[in-house]
Amino acid sequence: xxxxxxxxxxxxxxxxxxxxxxxxxxxxxxxxxxxxxxxxxxxxxxxxxxxxxxxxxxxxxxxxxxxxxxxxxxxxxxxxxxxxxxxxxxxxxxxxxxxxxxxxxxxxxxxxxxxxxxxxxxxxxxxxxxxxxxxxxxxxxxxxxxxxxxxxxxxxxxxxxxxxxxxxxxxxxxxxxxxxxxxxxxxxxxxxxxxxxxxxxxxxxxxxxxxxxxxxxxxxxxxxxxxxxxxxxxxxxxxxxxxxxxxxxxxxxxxxxxxxxxxxxxxxxxxxxxxxxxxxxxxxxxxxxxxxxxxxxxxxxxxxxxxxxxxxxxxxxxxxxxxxxxxxxxxxxxxxxxxxxxxxxxxxxxxxxxxxxxxxxxxxxxxxxxxxxxxxxxxxxxxxxxxxxxxxxxxxxxxxxxxxxxxxxxxxxxxxxxxxxxxxxxxxxxxxxxxxxxxxxxxxxxxxxxxxxxxxxxxxx
Numbered sequence: 352x353x354x355x356x357x358x359x360x361x362x363x364x365x366x367x368x369x370x371x372x373x374x375x376x377x378x379x380x381x382x383x384x385x386x387x388x389x390x391x392x393x394x395x396x397x398x399x400x401x402x403x404x405x406x407x408x409x410x411x412x413x414x415x416x417x418x419x420x421x422x423x424x425x426x427x428x429x430x431x432x433x434x435x436x437x438x439x440x441x442x443x444x445x446x447x448x449x450x451x452x453x454x455x456x457x458x459x460x461x462x463x464x465x466x467x468x469x470x471x472x473x474x475x476x477x478x479x480x481x482x483x484x485x486x487x488x489x490x491x492x493x494x495x496x497x498x499x500x501x502x503x504x505x506x507x508x509x510x511x512x513x514x515x516x517x518x519x520x521x522x523x524x525x526x527x528x529x530x531x532x533x534x535x536x537x538x539x540x541x542x543x544x545x546x547x548x549x550x551x552x553x554x555x556x557x558x559x560x561x562x563x564x565x566x567x568x569x570x571x572x573x574x575x576x577x578x579x580x581x582x583x584x585x586x587x588x589x590x591x592x593x594x595x596x597x598x599x600x601x602x603x604x605x606x607x608x609x610x611x612x613x614x615x616x617x618x619x620x621x622x623x624x625x626x627x628x629x630x631x632x633x634x635x636x637x638x639x640x641x642x643x644x645x646x647x648x649x650x651x652x653x654x655x656x657x658x659x660x661x662x663x664x665x666x667x668x669x670x671x672x673x674x675x676x677x678x679x680x681x682x683x684x685x686x687x688x689x690x691x692x693x694x695x696x697x698x699x700x701x702x703x704x705x706x707x708x709x710x711x712x713x714x715x716x717x718x719x720x721x722x723x724x725x726x727x728x729x730x731x732x733x734x735x736x737x738x739x740x741x742x743x744x745x746x747x748x749x750x751x752x753x754x755x756x757x758x759x760x761x762x763x764x765x766x767x768x769x770x771x772x773x774x775x776x777x778x779x780x781x782x783x784x785x786x787x788x789x790x791x792x793x794x795x796x797x798x799x800x801x802x803x804x805x806x807x808x809x810x811x812x
Contacts, residue, residue, distance in 0.1 A: 353404065353411045355397035356419045357457050359390040360426075364450035371443035380434060383446050387430040394423035407526065408464035417664065417808065418460040418592045425585040425671050426453040431786060432679050433577035445485050449581060452478035456589035463596065465515045465525040465550075469508075472553055475589070476504050479582060486575040496573025503566040507556040514549025517542055527596065548611070551597070557590035559638070560645040561619040571638040576685055579634055580678040583641055584671050591648065591667045595660050598652045612649045613744050619646030620751040627758050633681050633691045636758065637674065640717060643755060644670055647748060650732045654739040661808035662731040668804070669716065669724035669797050676713035676790035680706050683783060699766040703777035707766045709787040716794045718759035719752050724797030731801070 363386045370379065398416045403409065426449070455475030462468045484497040515525075521543050522530045530537070537543035552563060559567040571579045598608065623643030630636035648670075651663035683706060684699070685691050700707040716725030729752065737745050779787070797804070 352397055353400045353402050355400070356390065356394040356416075356423060357454060359386075359393045360423075360450050360454040360457065363387065363390060364447045364454065367443045367447040367450065371441070371447065379442055379446065383430050387427040391420075391423040391427040394420045405467070408467045409458075409461050410463045411461055413810065414595075415461040415592070418588060419457050421588050421668055421671060422453055422456050422460070422585060425588060425675070426450075426581075428675055428786075429577065429581045429585065431782070432580065432675070432682060441485055445482055445577075448478040448482045451475075452482075452581070453585060456586060459589045460592040462593075463527050465518065465527070468593070469512065469515070472511075473508065475586065476508065479578075479586070480504060482578050483570065483574045483582075486573075486578070492569075493573040496569045499566060500570045500574075503563075504556065507553050507563060510549050511551075511553040514546045514552065517546030518550055521546060531597065551594075554590045554593050555615070557586045558594075558645040558648070559587075559642050560615055560649070561622055561642065564619065564622070564642045564645075567638040567641060568635045571634040572632055572690060576634075576678065576682045580675065580682070583637060583678065584674050587641075587645070588667055588671065591663060594649075594652060595663060598655060599660065609653050609655070609739075609741070612652055613741060616646040616649035617744060617747045619643060619649070620748060621646075624751045624754045627755065630758070631692050631694075633693060633695070633762075636693070637677060640755070640759075641674070643751060644717075646751075647729060647732055650736040650741075650744060650748060653741050653744070654735045657809050659735045659739070661805050662728070662735050664808040665797075665801060665805055666728035666732060669728045669794070672790055672793045672797070673713045673716040673723070673725055676709055676787075676794065677717065679786060679790065680710045680713070683777070683779070693762065693765060696762060696765045697769040702775065703779065705779065705784060705787050706777060709791055710766055711763045712791045712794050714759040714762050716798070718756045720756070722795060722798045724794050724801070727798045727801045731805075 363383075366386065367379075367383070370382070394416075398413075398420060400411050400416060401413075402411050404411070429449070430446075452475045455471050455473070455478065458471035458474065459468065462471050480497075480501045483500050484494065486493055518530055518537075519525055521537060521540065522533060524530060537547065555561075556563040556566070571583065574582065620643050623639045623641070623646065627636055627639035627643065630639060648663060648666055651659050651666060653659065681691050683703075684695060696710070699710065712723065716723035719726045719729040721727075729748075733745050733748060736748075
């Protein structure tokens with residue numbers, strides 16, 4: 352029961368490994384959706400599991416189970432969103448690697464020891480390295496993106512391992528709790544500071560947080576829409592979980608860690624929003640948006656208390672749904688899997704009012720406009736940082752929010768006010784309409800009724 356979510360994803364991946372040996376592909380989408388939905392239900396069913404495995408290196412608690420439910424939800428929604436078999440080559444293998452990647456992320460949120468963290472991270476990362484090149488009709492730019500992702504990912508992992516070697520050399524332990532218990536001693540040594548910074552490299556890479564953000568725009572642009580949707584949302588949930596675990600253990604000397612978070616948050620927000628202003632490709636725009644939102648996310652960690660951590664979990668949940676909504680509109684508009692530019696949104700309100708509404712709700716939420724979940728989440732993050740005494744970063748974040756409104760609302764303006772080259776209406780299937788309504792409803796609901804989830808997340812800390 353403790354490993355039920357992980358076992359369901361392992362079964363998902365093995366089933367598609369077997370299916371890859373056959374030739375019948377017609378029912379692969381149906382099988383993937385049924386199995387992914389079953390995995391989400393099992394993750395909900397196992398939410399109450401508690402315990403430790405592998406001599407305490409793997410911890411199953413309410414905190415980890417909340418993140419596993421979010422990971423299962425994100426994985427299930429990506430599977431339901433993806434329906435173009437001509438966009439990705441080797442479809443069974445694509446589903447298999449998606450399952451293995453999510454399995455690695457689930458293992459990661461329960462890992463409280465350095466070696467188990469590395470193993471979990473590599474299970475997830477290597478699976479993503481394999482699916483980025485599976486896009487059909489590869490161009491030079493897309494192949495270059497595949498190589499970049501592998502190269503940068505390998506470098507970030509190597510740097511992390513280098514830092515972990517220093518941590519073990521200084522602390523003589525690989526368990527996070529024992530390492531962080533001696534946090535002041537660790538930061539009193541230059542070697543200890545270097546070890547901590549190097550170790551957190553891989554988590555910052557997953558979040559596309561400055562200075563490890565540079566891979567995101569190229570990979571978002573070069574990968575298929577479904578692959579980009581997954582990379583842009585699901586791995587960031589697990590990276591957030593690890594950062595919260597580290598922050599909760601750094602209770603002895605939080606101010607040193609807070610300074611690092613403030614610098615990274617300020618630069619990420621500013622860089623992401625300023626460069627996002629000039630982007631024309633929608634996936635590149637959302638890449639820089641993700642860099643900026645990683646900066647916002649770091650603000651919730653500054654309080655170093657349960658309320659701040661609950662706010663971060665709430666915001667990453669909102670981030671998941673509002674990004675999935677934005678990417679789903681891109682996937683439905685991109686009929687042949689090509690990259691969509693901002694001009695491709697012209698006349699969307701006339702061609703498909705529902706898609707235009709879904710994009711507007713997602714854009715309003717990303718910009719932080721009420722009554723969406725993005726507004727409520729940012730409000731809580733700002734209040735958390737302000738109460739912790741970090742007024743400067745709150746002001747920087749507020750200015751960046753104003754900057755971001757320009758390019759988010761520009762998407763809505765083009766969708767509703769610019770005439771399209773073709774007036775051919777877009778016909779959506781029933782399940783496509785259902786997903787659009789689901790994303791819009793979730794974003795609005797999270798904005799209007801956040802306290803139930805916040806209380807739930809707070810109890811998990």
